[in-house]
Amino acid sequence: MSSEKLTTVEELQANLINAYHEEFPNDEPTICAFAPGRVNLIGEHSDYNSCFVFPMGISVGTMVIGKALDDQENPKCYFRTLAEDLKESKSFELDITEQITPLESPKWGNYVVGVLALFLERIKPNKKKSFRALISTSVPIGGGLSSSASIEVAMCTFLEILYRDEYAYDLQLSQVEKALLCCKAEQTYANVPCGVMDQYISCFAKADHAILVDLTNSNVKHELTSGKFAENVEHCQQAAKILGHKNLRDVSSIDELEQGRDKMSPVTYRRAHHVITEMQRTQAGAQALENKDYKEFGRLMYESHESLRKYFEVSCAELDQLVELARSVDGVFGSRMTGAGFGGCTVTLVKKSSVEKCIETIKNNYKGKATFYQFEPSDGARSIDLKKSNDK
Numbered sequence: 001m002s003s004e005k006l007t008t009v010e011e012l013q014a015n016l017i018n019a020y021h022e023e024f025p026n027d028e029p030t031i032c033a034f035a036p037g038r039v040n041l042i043g044e045h046s047d048y049n050s051c052f053v054f055p056m057g058i059s060v061g062t063m064v065i066g067k068a069l070d071d072q073e074n075p076k077c078y079f080r081t082l083a084e085d086l087k088e089s090k091s092f093e094l095d096i097t098e099q100i101t102p103l104e105s106p107k108w109g110n111y112v113v114g115v116l117a118l119f120l121e122r123i124k125p126n127k128k129k130s131f132r133a134l135i136s137t138s139v140p141i142g143g144g145l146s147s148s149a150s151i152e153v154a155m156c157t158f159l160e161i162l163y164r165d166e167y168a169y170d171l172q173l174s175q176v177e178k179a180l181l182c183c184k185a186e187q188t189y190a191n192v193p194c195g196v197m198d199q200y201i202s203c204f205a206k207a208d209h210a211i212l213v214d215l216t217n218s219n220v221k222h223e224l225t226s227g228k229f230a231e232n233v234e235h236c237q238q239a240a241k242i243l244g245h246k247n248l249r250d251v252s253s254i255d256e257l258e259q260g261r262d263k264m265s266p267v268t269y270r271r272a273h274h275v276i277t278e279m280q281r282t283q284a285g286a287q288a289l290e291n292k293d294y295k296e297f298g299r300l301m302y303e304s305h306e307s308l309r310k311y312f313e314v315s316c317a318e319l320d321q322l323v324e325l326a327r328s329v330d331g332v333f334g335s336r337m338t339g340a341g342f343g344g345c346t347v348t349l350v351k352k353s354s355v356e357k358c359i360e361t362i363k364n365n366y367k368g369k370a371t372f373y374q375f376e377p378s379d380g381a382r383s384i385d386l387k388k389s390n391d392k
């Protein structure tokens with residue numbers, strides 16, 4: 001098999017338990033939380049425009065194991081990541097008696113600290129708990145498969161278990177609130193003006209399903225920071241405003257956009273063009289899959305890629321080549337870049353019997369070095385039983 005061998009949830013857990021035992025001999029973790037990464041099948045750069053997305057959970061994700069500690073007078077939290085190739089510190093301790101602000105370093109810490117800070121807003125000051133947490137992810141970092149959302153949602157799931165008995169019923173998070181909390185953590189602590197798709201699917205994913213998510217009234221606020229992503233968010237908001245709407249979801253058709261074209265910059269027009277057509281493709285895509293019309297779904301995937309390339313301008317030569325190589329293989333229905341863009345992965349819909357051929361064609365012709373993953377649509381965030389591993 002020429003696809004990457006994926007770390008299983010069991011392997012992730014075994015590694016974390018070993019690391020825990022090495023660091024804290026004769027002690028056992030009591031909590032284990034897992035949240036998956038995602039792949040988006042269609043509906044890109046749609047979420048922060050309150051449009052549709054169509055993602056699925058994947059079998060790789062982030063796991064957090066650990067336990068509550070006794071020190072309630074002076075609550076402190078200890079975090080350690082097992083990630084290799086890190087230039088920054090792999091562990092740190094955090095005093096949680098005071099308000100928690102974003103960390104200067106390590107940068108990775110902000111994904112967990114942001115979630116902790118927002119979660120603690122729901123907890124009475126005298127109920128705050130000390131804990132230690134060890135974190136490991138099997139999501140390829142920087143691959144556009146949402147490693148950051150899976151870290152946030154795994155951390156939040158860990159905290160839900162840690163505080164399960166303590167926090168008042170009316171403070172309990174619904175799954176939607178949980179996704180929004182994790183999204184806000186990324187926006188305000190990691191400083192990325194993302195939409196809510198990644199955190200949402202990491203919470204709600206279901207084995208064997210892709211989920212069409214309608215993001216009306218997502219109420220996600222965007223902190224517009226620097227960078228291409230933020231610029232694009234701003235173009236979309238401007239286009240909506242020029243056309244007299246709250247967001248691009250409410251634009252009825254490309255004709256409506258054409259009528260307002262003169263009033264906006266060419267870049268703003270192009271960004272809006274992608275979002276409006278992508279919304280139609282996403283709904284049509286969900287319908288096509290329901291009808292088992294894979295050909296039609298594939299066609300929409302190619303169209304989505306072309307629109308991301310030409311109008312949203314977030315593809316790159318490498319992603320374009322991967323899509324074109326996939327297209328040349330018999331048995332491939334469709335292919336497109338997935339996630340934010342500027343690199344990362346493509347997702348390809350291909351007949352099982354043609355998978356090897358597709359991999360071979362890309363391997364032999366792609367100008368870079370590609371890695372291949374075969375994912376099953378997998379379940380969302382969950383608590384994982386530690387008993388079995390502790391008993392051994």
Ligand code: GLA
Pocket residue numbers: 040043044045046047048194195196197198339340341
């Ligand atoms: C990133 C963001 C998501 C979404 C995608 C593009 O993954 O975190 O909210 O905007 O890009 O579809």
